[in-house]
Amino acid sequence: MDNTIKKTPFYKRHVDMGGRIVEFAGFYMPIQYKGVIKEVGAVRNRIGIFDVSHMGEIKIKGNDRDKFISYITTNDPITLDEFQEQYSSMCYEDGGIVDDLLIYKLPDYFFLVVNAANTEKDYNWMVQNKKEDVTIENVSENTAQLAIQGPQAEKCLNGLFNEDISKINYYHSTITRFCGIEMLVSRTGYTGEDGFELYFDPKYALDVWDKLFEEIPELEPCGLSARDILRLEARYCLYGNDIDKTTNPIEAGLSWITKLDKDDFIGRTAILRLKENIKRKLVGFEMNDGIPRKGFEIYKDREKIGVVTSGCYSPTLKKGIGLGYIDVPHHKSGGVVDIKIGEKFKPGNIIKGAFYRRSNGGS
Amino acid sequence: MAEVRDGLKYTETEEWVKIENDIAMIGITDHAQEELSDIVAVAIKEIGTRIKRGESIATVDAVKAASDIYSPLSGEITEVNQNVVSSPELINHSPYDQGWLLKLKIENPNEISFLLEKEQYDERH
Numbered sequence: 001m002d003n004t005i006k007k008t009p010f011y012k013r014h015v016d017m018g019g020r021i022v023e024f025a026g027f028y029m030p031i032q033y034k035g036v037i038k039e040v041g042a043v044r045n046r047i048g049i050f051d052v053s054h055m056g057e058i059k060i061k062g063n064d065r066d067k068f069i070s071y072i073t074t075n076d077p078i079t080l081d082e083f084q085e086q087y088s089s090m091c092y093e094d095g096g097i098v099d100d101l102l103i104y105k106l107p108d109y110f111f112l113v114v115n116a117a118n119t120e121k122d123y124n125w126m127v128q129n130k131k132e133d134v135t136i137e138n139v140s141e142n143t144a145q146l147a148i149q150g151p152q153a154e155k156c157l158n159g160l161f162n163e164d165i166s167k168i169n170y171y172h173s174t175i176t177r178f179c180g181i182e183m184l185v186s187r188t189g190y191t192g193e194d195g196f197e198l199y200f201d202p203k204y205a206l207d208v209w210d211k212l213f214e215e216i217p218e219l220e221p222c223g224l225s226a227r228d229i230l231r232l233e234a235r236y237c238l239y240g241n242d243i244d245k246t247t248n249p250i251e252a253g254l255s256w257i258t259k260l261d262k263d264d265f266i267g268r269t270a271i272l273r274l275k276e277n278i279k280r281k282l283v284g285f286e287m288n289d290g291i292p293r294k295g296f297e298i299y300k301d302r303e304k305i306g307v308v309t310s311g312c313y314s315p316t317l318k319k320g321i322g323l324g325y326i327d328v329p330h331h332k333s334g335g336v337v338d339i340k341i342g343e344k345f346k347p348g349n350i351i352k353g354a355f356y357r358r359s360n361g362g363s
Numbered sequence: 364m365a366e367v368r369d370g371l372k373y374t375e376t377e378e379w380v381k382i383e384n385d386i387a388m389i390g391i392t393d394h395a396q397e398e399l400s401d402i403v404a405v406a407i408k409e410i411g412t413r414i415k416r417g418e419s420i421a422t423v424d425a426v427k428a429a430s431d432i433y434s435p436l437s438g439e440i441t442e443v444n445q446n447v448v449s450s451p452e453l454i455n456h457s458p459y460d461q462g463w464l465l466k467l468k469i470e471n472p473n474e475i476s477f478l479l480e481k482e483q484y485d486e487r488h
Contacts, residue, residue, distance in 0.1 A: 036426045037401040225400065225427045291404060291424045313403045313426045342406075342422065 001028075008053035009144050009205030017221055024224055025116035027054040032223035037315045040229050042220030043191050044316055044356075047150035049212065050222050056119025057143040057199070058126065060110040062134040069110050071265050072129055073103065074249055075257040080105035085171045085186060088257050089249055090125065091267030095274050096245035097252070098125050100237060102188065104173060111184070111199075113145075115239045129266065144202040148212070148219075149195030149230075151358070156216045157196060161185065165196065179211055190227065192234025192356055229312050232321060233356040235284050241294060242282055242309045242323050250275050251325065252282045280306065281331040284323055284355060285348035290341045292322030292348065299338040299345060305330045308339065314355060321355045322348065365394035365488070368459050372475070373484035374435045379459065380478055382469070387436050390463040391423065391454060394488060399425040402451045407465050412440045414467065416474050421464050423454065436474050438467035 006027045014021060019030030030051070032039065042048045060069055069077045075088035082105055090098040099118040104111035114122045123138045130136060148157060158166050163176040165185055173186035181204045189195040200208065213219055228238065237243050237252060248271060249258040260272060285292070292311030297304055311322035322339070330337060333352035338345035371379045377395035381388040396402065404424035414420055414434045421432040443465045447453050454462035469475070479487075 032400055035400055040426075229426060291429065293429055313424065315401070315426060 006054075008051050009202035010051040010053060010146075010209055013206065013209050014051065014221075019221065019223060022224070025054055027116060029054060030221070030223040032225045033221045036223075036225045036229060039220060039222040039226035040233075040315045042218075043150045043193055043222060043226065043230055045151065046218050046220065047148065047152040047156050047216065048220040048222040048226070050147040050149070050227055052145045052147050052197070052227075053143070053202070053205075054116035055145055056114040056116060056122065056138070056140045057145070058112040058114060058119075058123055059137040059139050060112065060126075060134060061108065061137070062132075064131055064133040065110055068131045068134045069103065070263060071131065072126060073101070074254075074259065074265060074267065074271075075103070076259040076262050077103050077105065077110065078262070082107050083173050083175075085173060085188060086257075087171075089243075089254060090122065091249065091265075091271065092245060093267060093270060095248040095250075095267045095270035097239070097243045097247055097249060098122060098245070100239055100243060100254075104184070104186065106175075106184075117240060142202065144200050144205045144208070146198045146208070146212075147189055147191075147195060148198070149189045149191040149193045151194060152218070153193070153195040156219070160211075160215055168196075178208065181208060190234075190236055191230035192236070192354065193230075193358055228310075229315065232310050232312055232323070233314050233316055233354070235323070235354040237282070237323075238310060247282075247325075248274050251278050251280055278328060280325045280327050282309070282323055283326050283331050283333070283350050284321070284353070285337065285339075285350045286317070286355065287320035287322070287339060287346060287348050289320075290339060290344075290346035291320035292324070292339050292341075296322075296324075297340045298324050298326055298348070299340060300330050302338075305337065316356050320348075326350070365392065365397055366459070367393070367481055367485055367488070369481060371459070372435070372478035372480065374433070374478060375487070376433050378432060378435050380435045381463075382475065385469045385472070386441065386466050387438065387469050388463050388466050389420070389432075389435060390458055391432060392484075393458045395430075396455050396458045396462070399423060399428065399430055400455075401426045402454045405447050405451045405454065405464070407443045407448065408440055410440050410443055413470075414438060414440065416471075416477070420467075423451075432464065434467070435478055436467065436469055436471070438470040440465055440467050442466040 014030040073088040102113040184199040296308040298306035306326035308324040407421040420434040
């Protein structure tokens with residue numbers, strides 16, 4: 001074991017419960033327990049739990065925090081109510097993406113949840129761009145995070161908290177207690193299902209994990225593979241695959257979190273310019289024959305027009321699904337492109353929106 | 364614990380070989396199928412294809428990743444297991460029996476000495 005690689009506070013349970021451990025973003029994490037198809041199925045049909053404590057958490061305090069958070073992110077956090085959240089991104093001056101993140105507006109501070117591999121980079125970027133009365137605190141090491149996802153999440157979890165958590169709306173949160181332990185509970189996730197994310201003091205991690213399994217017998221422990229498949233089926237971007245410093249939010253399909261009409265923010269000038277001449281777009285495509293993988297090339301009439309950034313076999317849809325950048329004007333939904341798999345070309349049908357949408361509303 | 368079976372030879376790239384006279388039956392190890400997890404598609408080179416040792420003879424697609432399977436020996440493919448092509452999960456359920464991939468006619472018996480014996484393979488795990 002490499003001591004420079006961190007363990008989350010749930011590490012012991014991952015090992016106890018038969019999780020296969022891999023190194024990911026500087027952490028030893030379970031990639032799977034009993035199999036990805038089983039885990040994906042549990043989240044789509046019942047309830048699954050993910051340790052996401054590797055994610056980074058950063059607190060932004062101070063009187064100028066509203067102005068600062070708006071300046072460093074592309075969405076409009078000023079519009080948030082207390083205990084409301086927002087998906088957003090941070091950009092460099094050239095419009096390239098620093099990271100995508102979740103912004104929680106809490107009574108006394110903003111709570112940012114960033115990608116594990118980017119925590120240090122993001123923190124340094126924020127410090128570098130700090131304004132007047134703002135303090136920035138990396139609280140990742142003091143934060144345990146669990147995601148409990150699936151259509152039964154509300155039913156199974158309600159009653160375990162001091163508050164009625166069924167009253168929490170999508171992308172909203174509350175601070176309440178679970179077995180006496182204070183937690184930030186939010187109705188968010190990265191799976192395309194209903195579900196909750198819990199943030200709390202890591203010293204209670206094992207107690208919380210054990211209590212959840214005791215109270216919810218059908219709870220399925222899920223690993224990183226299942227999480228990646230679920231997010232791809234829901235067509236959520238993954239930093240490092242679908243977005244990075246060489247991609248801008250417009251071509252990545254993130255215009256909806258890029259509010260060019262608000263006050264100036266880092267990257268705005270470049271994005272306004274880039275928007276006028278978008279050369280490629282991130283698209284989703286399905287394959288009935290073949291499974292796309294990251295790095296596969298995309299062709300039209302034997303001419304290379306793009307590259308796959310994420311791909312897998314979708315256990316829910318029972319076909320290959322992928323995301324990739326495709327040169328304009330070949331990006332339009334309804335179009336058919338050729339994905340190069342080995343020496344063969346197999347058709348990919350470009351589709352609009354998510355591959356999978358849950359039936360009971362929400363997004 | 365992944366099963367390692369007596370009477371087979373192995374490779375460092377997690378293939379197994381069962382040799383009967385001049386025919387080698389080839390598959391992937393129990394350890395390999397565990398690592399790949401749920402296998403959903405298999406593509407195997409056609410019967411009659413001549414393969415050199417170390418060349419790709421098949422591609423195994425799992426939900427999350429694809430993996431090339433390399434030929435442990437040189438030879439000509441004489442049989443392909445159509446059951447795994449239509450039911451790839453057989454590799455997960457029965458890697459050493461129903462989940463075999465193909466048979467080839469061994470071209471160079473000297474190459475057999477490059478394969479790992481069970482004990483040598485065991486030491487690596």
